[in-house]
Amino acid sequence: MFQSACPACGAPVAFRSATSVMAVCAYCQSTLLRDADSVRDVGKMSAVLEDYSPIQITSEGRFEGQHFSVVGRIQLRYDGGFWNEWYLWFDDGSTGWLSDASGQYVVTRPSTQAPEHVPLFDRNHPGDRLGFDRATWTCADVREARCTGGEGELPMRVGEGWLARVADYRSGHRFLTLDYSDGDKPTVYAGKSVTVDALQKERLRSPEQIAEKAGRLPGSLNAVACPSCGAQLNYLAAAAQHLVCPQCQSEVALEGDKAAVLAAHRSVEAVETTLELGAVASINGTKWQLIGLMRCREDASDGESWTEYLLHHAHKGFKWLIETTDEWHIVSVLDNWPDAATSQVRVDGRVYTKMYDYRRTVTFAAGAFNWRVKVGDRANVSEYKSSNQHVTAERTENELSWSYGSQISSQTVAQWFKDPSIAAGLVDGTASTLAAARRARIKEEGGWTSQGFALLFTIVLLVLNVPLLIAGYGEIGVTFFGLLALWAPVSSNSWESD
Ligand SMILES: [Zn+2]
Numbered sequence: 001m002f003q004s005a006c007p008a009c010g011a012p013v014a015f016r017s018a019t020s021v022m023a024v025c026a027y028c029q030s031t032l033l034r035d036a037d038s039v040r041d042v043g044k045m046s047a048v049l050e051d052y053s054p055i056q057i058t059s060e061g062r063f064e065g066q067h068f069s070v071v072g073r074i075q076l077r078y079d080g081g082f083w084n085e086w087y088l089w090f091d092d093g094s095t096g097w098l099s100d101a102s103g104q105y106v107v108t109r110p111s112t113q114a115p116e117h118v119p120l121f122d123r124n125h126p127g128d129r130l131g132f133d134r135a136t137w138t139c140a141d142v143r144e145a146r147c148t149g150g151e152g153e154l155p156m157r158v159g160e161g162w163l164a165r166v167a168d169y170r171s172g173h174r175f176l177t178l179d180y181s182d183g184d185k186p187t188v189y190a191g192k193s194v195t196v197d198a199l200q201k202e203r204l205r206s207p208e209q210i211a212e213k214a215g216r217l218p219g220s221l222n223a224v225a226c227p228s229c230g231a232q233l234n235y236l237a238a239a240a241q242h243l244v245c246p247q248c249q250s251e252v253a254l255e256g257d258k259a260a261v262l263a264a265h266r267s268v269e270a271v272e273t274t275l276e277l278g279a280v281a282s283i284n285g286t287k288w289q290l291i292g293l294m295r296c297r298e299d300a301s302d303g304e305s306w307t308e309y310l311l312h313h314a315h316k317g318f319k320w321l322i323e324t325t326d327e328w329h330i331v332s333v334l335d336n337w338p339d340a341a342t343s344q345v346r347v348d349g350r351v352y353t354k355m356y357d358y359r360r361t362v363t364f365a366a367g368a369f370n371w372r373v374k375v376g377d378r379a380n381v382s383e384y385k386s387s388n389q390h391v392t393a394e395r396t397e398n399e400l401s402w403s404y405g406s407q408i409s410s411q412t413v414a415q416w417f418k419d420p421s422i423a424a425g426l427v428d429g430t431a432s433t434l435a436a437a438r439r440a441r442i443k444e445e446g447g448w449t450s451q452g453f454a455l456l457f458t459i460v461l462l463v464l465n466v467p468l469l470i471a472g473y474g475e476i477g478v479t480f481f482g483l484l485a486l487w488a489p490v491s492s493n494s495w496e497s498d
């Protein structure tokens with residue numbers, strides 16, 4: 001370990017890894033370059049944006065049997081959002097990166113080998129195949145991202161605006177990153193996707209510690225006003241970075257407690273859906289919340305439309321529920337990538353045969369998403385089937401993703417959501433019956449979008465504030481006006497809708 005004092009503020013600065021060339025002073029944000037046995041102040045680094053990651057500098061864990069410490073991080077932003085790259089220092093002196101994109105984790109380490117034929121950065125396209133280490137790899141995404149902040153120690157000199165150019169490839173559970181940030185000859189990193197549990201991490205941030213910095217507990221229910229039209233947008237903290245306003249279809253980015261409009265769209269007619277934002281499904285004893293929904297249409301003159309619902313669970317991540325005119329499917333992201341060289345793919349020992357290739361367009365979106373969604377988004381879809389199970393490849397300009405799904409009965413969906421009208425509506429086969437049943441249900445219970453949500457939020461506010469009030473620290477006015485502000489727009493909304 002190399003230790004020095006920050007030239008700007010005098011605070012101690014430690015370099016644990018011998019390969020670190022730079023550190024950000026934890027006290028004054030000065031960027032310090034290591035120079036033999038001294039450090040040089042080369043300007044200020046922007047503070048990292050407080051997010052909900054449980055990882056922090058000083059967290060520890062194990063990867064492939066080896067112990068590591070988290071010693072630094074950079075935050076990178078691209079047009080679809082931002083993610084963290086945590087710099088890892090292993091006990092044997094080697095290093096690695098833990099990529100952390102809203103709960104999706106990948107560990108990669110510098111590779112001594114490189115693929116025989118490495119394309120130039122611009123020649124990587126999602127779906128491209130590459131031979132490396134006795135396997136065929138498929139290009140998953142290609143992106144340019146800018147560094148927006150950093151902390152701790154880092155192996156290269158980065159500053160605000162530093163441009164990362166990377167192409168990621170997948171093969172089975174394995175992960176390959178070609179990093180072109182230094183030029184046309186990429187640095188190669190190899191690794192795999194992991195869960196935070198599999199890393200046996202220690203010294204993670206507790207939900208309370210996250211809330212102290214980020215302002216709210218991960219998973220707590222929150223609301224912001226749409227910056228474009230003022231409608232109330234509800235979201236679960238830590239579940240998503242992107243919101244689509246159900247009223248005006250504006251794309252809204254969430255950052256800390258701020259909401260910014262990314263793009264406003266010509267408002268499209270609201271779509272009636274069987275399931276509503278905020279609905280809760282109990283699947284095998286686990287509660288999943290419906291946080292986002294979108295309508296898609298196949299790009300063909302007689303193209304069908306269907307609805308995709310995004311379900312979220314704080315630890316288990318995301319699932320999709322898909323409703324076509326006559327079927328339901330439950331879908332998860334596939335981490336074990338097949339090689340789609342022929343019309344058949346093999347996943348976990350099962351062979352799936354290609355059934356369809358088509359192009360689809362998003363025609364309506366509402367709620368919260370873990371990526372940027374907008375009306376007009378297009379993707380090429382390939383569907384492979386094996387009896388009532390299927391795997392699907394979805395490719396956009398910058399990304400390819402695989403998912404796995406199985407068909408389920410409307411009775412199952414009805415049970416999950418404790419709503420018999422779902423099964424009845426589909427058996428009946430008439431959308432109007434379903435819509436009528438749904439309207440009746442909303443009248444009875446109040447949707448998440450109105451009173452039900454306000455009531456829940458009020459309870460949360462009271463639970464949070466009452467102990468403070470009792471202890472004498474609280475400002476009763478704040479709680480009162482908070483509640484007033486919460487109920488006022490809801491009341492006026494119900495006036496309008498009635
Ligand atoms: Zn300092």
Ligand SMILES: [Zn+2]
Nearest residue numbers: 226229245248
């Ligand atoms: Zn709006």
